[in-house]
Amino acid sequence: MFIAFEGGDGAGKTTQIELLRERLAAVGYDVVVTREPGGTELGADIRQVLLHGGDVAPRAEALLFAADRAHHIATVVRPALRRGAIVLQDRYIDSSVAYQGAGRELDPLEIKRLSLWATQDLVPDLTVLLDVTPQDGRRRRGQVHDRLESEQDDFHARVREHYLQLAAAEPGRYLVVDASLPREEIAAIVAERVGRP
Numbered sequence: 001m002f003i004a005f006e007g008g009d010g011a012g013k014t015t016q017i018e019l020l021r022e023r024l025a026a027v028g029y030d031v032v033v034t035r036e037p038g039g040t041e042l043g044a045d046i047r048q049v050l051l052h053g054g055d056v057a058p059r060a061e062a063l064l065f066a067a068d069r070a071h072h073i074a075t076v077v078r079p080a081l082r083r084g085a086i087v088l089q090d091r092y093i094d095s096s097v098a099y100q101g102a103g104r105e106l107d108p109l110e111i112k113r114l115s116l117w118a119t120q121d122l123v124p125d126l127t128v129l130l131d132v133t134p135q136d137g138r139r140r141r142g143q144v145h146d147r148l149e150s151e152q153d154d155f156h157a158r159v160r161e162h163y164l165q166l167a168a169a170e171p172g173r174y175l176v177v178d179a180s181l182p183r184e185e186i187a188a189i190v191a192e193r194v195g196r197p
């Protein structure tokens, strides 16, 4: 089972992934927690350039996220899924569609096609979208902002809106949760949807 967690910066993805990991591991599931960008050694270098380097042109940014994804899916995620593990992944294709497609105003459909090519069409079984307002996300992140997080609230508003559109288009494959709920309440909603003990 492949579960992606998506949402604006500071939505609480890392927190929820850890709570679900604990729950699944406690009953003996093989659980792999990973993230994009940066889920591999190569990805860590790409992450550094993307989030903490200098200026990157929008199309170069889209290609670098896709390159990280291609390597990550081929070398970490597909092998884990093949051996029967549950993969919990912090960000996936929808991050590119929302941030580069809607946020940077590149064509969201082209961005999606690029990532589907990069991953040979690997689609998550479930995507958990933690819906956070730009203001709440900014407050939760505190003083530390990387290159994408430093974008203005209108950028983050476009990202949020596009995420919600993606979820509305495929309700069977998405779980949308209000990220302002208490951690344990969100965790219970996610656990119920995942449907494992």
Ligand code: T5A
Residues within 6 Å of the ligand: 007, 008, 009, 010, 011, 012, 013, 014, 015, 016, 036, 037, 051, 065, 090, 091, 092, 093, 095, 096, 097, 099, 100, 140, 141, 146, 148, 149, 179, 180, 181, 182, 183, 186
């Ligand atoms: N990006 C990424 C793209 O533009 N395109 C792409 O294709 C990809 C893959 C990644 C950046 O790159 C961009 C998107 C991002 O800008 P990142 O470091 O992975 O950077 O950033 P985030 O994914 O945003 O990670 P964060 O750590 O900032 O946010 P999380 O993981 O969503 O949130 P979390 O769990 O760390 O929580 C944030 C804070 O809120 C608190 C936590 O304790 C923490 O302090 N919190 C709550 N507070 C109140 N109520 C709750 N329910 C809470 N849950 C957590």
